Amino acid sequence: MNVPIAEVLVDREALTRRIDELAVQITADYAGKELLLVGVLKGAVFFMADLARRIDLPVALDFMAVSSYGSSTDSSGVVRILKDLDLEIAGCDVLIVEDIIDSGLTLSYLLKNLRSRKPASLEICALLTKPSRRRTEIPCRYVGFEIPDKFVVGYGLDLADHFRTLDYIGVLTEEAAAEIVDQAGSLL
Ligand code: IMP
Ligand code: MG
Numbered sequence: 001m002n003v004p005i006a007e008v009l010v011d012r013e014a015l016t017r018r019i020d021e022l023a024v025q026i027t028a029d030y031a032g033k034e035l036l037l038v039g040v041l042k043g044a045v046f047f048m049a050d051l052a053r054r055i056d057l058p059v060a061l062d063f064m065a066v067s068s069y070g071s072s073t074d075s076s077g078v079v080r081i082l083k084d085l086d087l088e089i090a091g092c093d094v095l096i097v098e099d100i101i102d103s104g105l106t107l108s109y110l111l112k113n114l115r116s117r118k119p120a121s122l123e124i125c126a127l128l129t130k131p132s133r134r135r136t137e138i139p140c141r142y143v144g145f146e147i148p149d150k151f152v153v154g155y156g157l158d159l160a161d162h163f164r165t166l167d168y169i170g171v172l173t174e175e176a177a178a179e180i181v182d183q184a185g186s187l188l
Contacts, residue, residue, distance in 0.1 A: 004176030010169040023054035034058040041065040043099030046156040077105035094119040100128040104138040160184035
């Protein structure tokens with residue numbers, strides 16, 4: 001497949017290495033406990049699958065799908081739940097698994113929402129973070145990589161649902177990004 005990538009920010013080897021480190025840390029931090037990973041669809045799917053299999057503890061999985069009102073590249077902070085959890089989380093040790101923290105508005109909403117269900121603990125593990133874009137402070141316990149303010153795709157992250165299956169994190173060429181945004185139009 002001919003992929004219009006201008007720059008690879010995190011390659012496959014770096015992803016594997018960092019996810020191994022995160023899993024070791026999480027395994028130690030939750031020793032003796034059972035962990036419930038809550039993945040945020042769809043971006044976190046590949047990260048969650050790789051991370052979950054490397055954590056050496058009993059792990060349960062659940063997913064939420066949320067949609068943030070706003071444009072393709074800017075979150076408005078108003079979040080709608082498209083798919084809620086299947087499991088009750090009261091009393092559980094819950095770790096939210098997210099692809100990327102940008103403004104932080106989505107996670108701020110999710111934290112508030114999940115906290116109200118009284119889990120025993122609630123933490124965040126994000127593969128990527130763009131600290132310069134933050135509009136609200138998010139207590140994120142585990143972070144894979146800090147990246148600059150660039151729109152990235154791959155390893156679950158998309159632009160209009162394209163490029164999720166790349167096995168690295170990259171930045172699209174400006175022409176390709178513009179063309180996709182143009183084609184997707186009001187769908188975004
Ligand atoms: P926030 O509410 O602004 O933190 O938005 C977080 C969500 O926006 C992430 O879960 C992604 O779905 C999406 N997002 C933010 N930055 C990027 C990016 O660079 N590439 C792909 N999706 C992104
Ligand atoms: Mg997401």
